[in-house]
Amino acid sequence: MSNLSVLRTYAQTSPSKLPPSVLFSSTSTSMTVFDAFPKAIFHFLILPRIQPPFTTSELSNLRTLLKGDKERAKEVITALNEDAKTLHKEIEEEMMARYGFKWGICTGFHAVPSMNHVHLHVISDDFCSDRLKNKKHYNSFHPKLGFFISLDEVLSWFEATPSYYSSMIKLDEKQYEPILKEDLVCWRCHKSMKNIPTLKAHLQEEWETQARREKAKLAK
């Protein structure tokens, strides 16, 4: 099995077949899995299951889904949104239990994904992880650069004019790929970082500062 299709193989099997090291939870229409290479303390993927009337190819990625039937696409994205809300609560409970405070969670899609099958990232905004190793990893999740497209943003496209919808769903690789090569900038304080090790140390400090602040607030 290719690395690039592993999510597709998950999405077309029964959740009961997946080991607990992979599967976090599931519903009749989706499954939530642990990202195999988490880029933050919490990092999950929500996958729509492949079952009639949906086909493997239309669920290949966000672009193929959105260029198909708009109502069907909206149905899939709306269902993912419901699952994401549930997952948010569960992550926040775990944040409190393990760390004693809550912090931000980013929910969205990569404009140009590397793996087959639609997957919604649900990732905590610390971006502190041994698995975050290069510029592409970081820039692909940076909330402001544009490569990471929030779920709310995608939902808003359905309410926009048809011409706006059709322009946004192009998700052209040539437009988005250069973002991954942009200079490293802290998404919180906007400072430029000279390299990955410096950025990682800075992100760790930012998160620890937030931890101290939030815990002090809760102790009052």
Added chain:
DNA sequence: GTTCTAGAAC
């Protein structure tokens, strides 16, 4: 997507 590593950057 990751791993490996040559050569650039320091």
Added chain:
DNA sequence: GTTCTAGAAC
């Protein structure tokens, strides 16, 4: 000399 990045291979 060591650290770090980026592209090829998988």
